[in-house]
Amino acid sequence: MAPSTNNGSPHGPRRVLRGADRAAFAVALVERLRRAGVAAGLTETGDLIRALASTSTRSRDEIYWIARVTLVRRHADLPAFERVFAAVFDDVTPLPLTRDAVPAGGGEDDVHLPVPDANPKGRANGGLPWATLPPPVEARDEPGEDDPSVPEMRPSALAALAERPFAELDAARLEALAGVLAAELRRWPSRRSRRHAVDPRGHRIDLRHTIAQSRRTGFEPLTVVRRRAVRRPRRAVLLCDVSGSMRAQTDAYLHLMRAFTTVTRAEVFAFATTLTRLTPALRRPGMREAVTHASEVVTDRFGGTRIASNLAALLDSDHGNLLRGALVLIASDGWDSDPPERMTAAMSRLQRRAHRVIWLNPRAGEPGFAPKVAGMAAALPFCDLMLPAATFGDLVVAVRAMLGAHSSSYNAI
Known part of the structure; x- marks a missing residue:
């Protein structure tokens, strides 16, 4: 695949991913690559997210090379990567999440931009593989005192019983x-007993076990056995x-x-x-x-x-x-x-x-x-x-x- 330098725009390279959730894009792109057979895991995903976060805007060519360098580890995975990347960025016109796709009245601070022609699951048939739009929430009035959906905050039953005779x-x-x-x-606290047990972290030398070990080395105490006091409740x-x-x-x-x-x-x-x-x-x-x-x-x-x-x-x-x-x-x-x-x-x-x-x-x-x-x-x-x-x-x-x-x-x- 030979990435184009201007993406068909007479005004120079088109900038993408402005105002988009780069982490969500990276995770969705890796998911597609894994379905296509590319061996990309959590390490590669983290590398891609950090690379995309290095600057505020990226052109399509820069995203291509960043994704290729961070996600492709084997030469055999390169054809699958080319197909997935082309399906994501070449099958949508105009390219979503660019300056051309921003609706009229959109400002520089727009965070959630629309994804045109994207199916509900964001598959390869249309749209980019991520969607940052929050799910719609039906507006409702403030709950009243008689609303059964709002539980009344009451003390624990055991706390109430604790003060009763x-x-x-x-x-x-x-x-x-x-x-x-x-x-x-x-x-429950423990106390130090008079008994001792063998423990490598002990502060005292267990003379009896040390001498017993030295019988195997000509009575040279090469291995020092330590002991500690046994604690009991x-x-x-x-x-x-x-x-x-x-x-x-x-x-x-x-x-x-x-x-x-x-x-x-x-x-x-x-x-x-x-x-x-x-x-x-x-x-x-x-x-x-x-x-x-x-x-x-x-x-x-x-x-x-x-x-x-x-x-x-x-x-x-x-x-x-x-x-x-x-x-x-x-x-x-x-x-x-x-x-x-x-x-x-x-x-x-x-x-x-x-x-x-x-x-x-x-x-x-x-x-x-x-x-x-x-x-x-x-x-x-x-x-x-x-x-x-x-x-x-x-x-x-x-x-x-x-x-x-x-x-x-x-x-x-």
């Missing part, structure tokens, strides 16, 4: 909100008050405890007058079945409260060592039938053994609350945090406090 939530809503707590616990021990004064909060707290058992290394205990281990029951697959089974395991539910005696029983039991270095969470209103002196002794032992002690009190968020109950007043000096826990929003704040976030908002709900 536990007694107003049914089992389905409790399960939905418990899923939010489980999602928060995915970022910090253990959590949770104690839930299931006495009569905690009847409205028990189910919600059990959902919180169940979320801990499924995400972290947690041990869960329920107490009223006696201490009951709930970890095996809460690790059941179904959330509702696990909470129901845990409620059935507790034999003294909705009875009296002996917080200090149950804490001492846990410290003296076989599970007492689980408290060492653990985060201890106590969910109770602080009403205790044991004397305050016994609560002070039990909490003092617990504080020395645990990593942190956090107390969730459903009445702590009420206006004018003060820990005047004897059991709560005796336990408070040994707690790192005491947080309100009357709604699921309070529980999310408590979980974030345990994670170290100390956030006062709960955008996750």
Whole structure:
């Protein structure tokens, strides 16, 4: 193909692609070339777009040589390129997107110019292979208040439930909100353990494995084996008050405890007058079945409260060592039938053994609350945090406090 120098115009070379979308033109041209068998890909398309963007206007001859240099990689593709280029630029009279094709009244700033005789899909039968005209949009009036097509912006259903008291939530809503707590616990912190593992990025030399490797090289330590400390999730021990004064909060707290058992290394205990281990029951697959089974395991539910005696029983039991270095969470209103002196002794032992002690009190968020109950007043000096826990929003704040976030908002709900 021998490109003409003036494209049949007595006034010199005709300028094309003025005001056109060069990227759309390049993509459409490459699509036609690929259908014709020319091996042009994303790299060639990008080269063509950058070359076309180098100046504001281009003549037909310049576009020909730019497209040929950037798109044709093999000599065998040249005949197909010549046919496609001729079909695009030679079959339309006058040539679209030139100064001759601009309708009367068009200005220099026209961006979307008409493409005459172009079929809807822009194929080779007519027009150029691209169209920058936007699709027609039917004008309509501004939507009114009664227009059903415009949705009303409302807060999330979970956000509305987060501020409601536990007694107003049914089992389905409790399960939905418990899923939010489980999602928060995915970022549970880890701690450095005493065990080490072989790791090339470790900072310490593993002497034992290095010597073992040197046996193969005449006891010359050519290969240095390194190790690092193994990190494990910090253990959590949770104690839930299931006495009569905690009847409205028990189910919600059990959902919180169940979320801990499924995400972290947690041990869960329920107490009223006696201490009951709930970890095996809460690790059941179904959330509702696990909470129901845990409620059935507790034999003294909705009875009296002996917080200090149950804490001492846990410290003296076989599970007492689980408290060492653990985060201890106590969910109770602080009403205790044991004397305050016994609560002070039990909490003092617990504080020395645990990593942190956090107390969730459903009445702590009420206006004018003060820990005047004897059991709560005796336990408070040994707690790192005491947080309100009357709604699921309070529980999310408590979980974030345990994670170290100390956030006062709960955008996750």
